Amino acid sequence: MKITKSQLISKPVNRKPHVVILGAGASIAAFPEGDANGKILPDMNNLIEVVGLKAVLDRAGVEYQGQNFETVYSELYQAKPESPVIKEIERIVYDYFDRLRLPEFPTLYDYLLLALRPKDIVATFNWDPFLFEAWNRNKNKVPVPEIVHLHGNVRTAHCLKHPTVGEHGMICPQCNQDLKPTRLLYPVTMKNYGNDIFIKTEWEVLKNGLRRAMTLTIFGWGAPATDKEAVDIMNSAWDKDNRLIERTEIIDIKDKEVLWAQWKPFTIRTYLDCPENFFQSRIATFPRRTCEMLISTTLYGQFVENNPLPRYVDFDELVSWLDPLIEAEKTQKNDEKQG
Numbered sequence: 051m052k053i054t055k056s057q058l059i060s061k062p063v064n065r066k067p068h069v070v071i072l073g074a075g076a077s078i079a080a081f082p083e084g085d086a087n088g089k090i091l092p093d094m095n096n097l098i099e100v101v102g103l104k105a106v107l108d109r110a111g112v113e114y115q116g117q118n119f120e121t122v123y124s125e126l127y128q129a130k131p132e133s134p135v136i137k138e139i140e141r142i143v144y145d146y147f148d149r150l151r152l153p154e155f156p157t158l159y160d161y162l163l164l165a166l167r168p169k170d171i172v173a174t175f176n177w178d179p180f181l182f183e184a185w186n187r188n189k190n191k192v193p194v195p196e197i198v199h200l201h202g203n204v205r206t207a208h209c210l211k212h213p214t215v216g217e218h219g220m221i222c223p224q225c226n227q228d229l230k231p232t233r234l235l236y237p238v239t240m241k242n243y244g245n246d247i248f249i250k251t252e253w254e255v256l257k258n259g260l261r262r263a264m265t266l267t268i269f270g271w272g273a274p275a276t277d278k279e280a281v282d283i284m285n286s287a288w289d290k291d292n293r294l295i296e297r298t299e300i301i302d303i304k305d306k307e308v309l310w311a312q313w314k315p316f317t318i319r320t321y322l323d324c325p326e327n328f329f330q331s332r333i334a335t336f337p338r339r340t341c342e343m344l345i346s347t348t349l350y351g352q353f354v355e356n357n358p359l360p361r362y363v364d365f366d367e368l369v370s371w372l373d374p375l376i377e378a379e380k381t382q383k384n385d386e387k388q389g
């Protein structure tokens with residue numbers, strides 16, 4: 051039996067989350083020409099050059115040629131955590147990401163958010179403002195997923211005493227204090243997701259989402275060796291031994307064999323889908339209906355007709371294209387209320 055595009059659109063059923071995890075590779079893929087002003091997105095290997103840390107490191111006599119930024123920072127921190135060089139590095143990195151601006155046209159992050167529903171979660175490891183800003187500019191036009199920041203981020207702020215997370219300029223309802231910027235840089239040895247109150251709060255949302263999730267997409271996150279704890283937490287929340295039809299998808303340009311070996315703890319039976327780019331992914335092929343599609347194919351063996359997101363369109367065209375999907379979601383909600 052076949053599920054047509056119009057059947058897929060008109061029958062939203064599943065309420066389990068689709069969880070998406072974004073790493074540095076996702077922002078680099080989403081902004082290949084850089085931000086609105088052409089400022090490019092660095093990774094840990096070119097961050098020193100891109101962000102402009104050479105001068106301060108040279109002045110301090112720090113050896114950094116060919117080194118990963120996290121290693122350089124960790125060594126400096128271990129030698130002298132309170133040194134002025136550390137503070138200056140932290141400020142330069144924060145300023146660089148803080149000044150990045152979202153281009154006006156629909157970016158890949160807009161597509162990603164518009165292709166998911168409020169039941170879903172997009173969690174990012176990235177310091178840049180793009181996920182937050184894309185979410186912010188779409189949230190009043192279309193029901194969008196929840197977003198979560200798994201590391202510090204230039205657009206999030208938090209209370210130092212309470213699990214309150216918000217934007218800059220907000221105050222904590224429990225103590226009436228201004229929310230403070232989140233910390234971006236941690237030495238590798240101090241990366242402990244249980245210690246920092248902001249990170250702990252955000253990770254709880256992710257863990258709850260993962261436990262209930264129907265499907266998981268990992269986009270441009272290489273699970274670096276320096277972040278083993280992150281993989282362990284996700285692994286235990288995903289708990290693959292107790293799953294049957296859930297599926298994991300990895301959007302990455304690496305070889306399929308490499309991805310297979312790396313993501314074994316997240317594959318259910320023998321399924322791991324590895325599209326090279328976002329527009330080949332399930333999210334872009336079955337927008338707002340990824341879980342429905344999975345249930346039809348894996349549980350009932352049905353073929354589901356593709357309903358790919360339209361590319362190279364402006365926001366108005368994109369939102370009107372989404373309209374039938376969103377209308378069907380509203381009707382389903384009303385039916386539930388009456389039933």
Ligand SMILES: [Zn+2]
Pocket residue numbers: 209210211212214222223224225226227
């Ligand atoms: Zn507070």
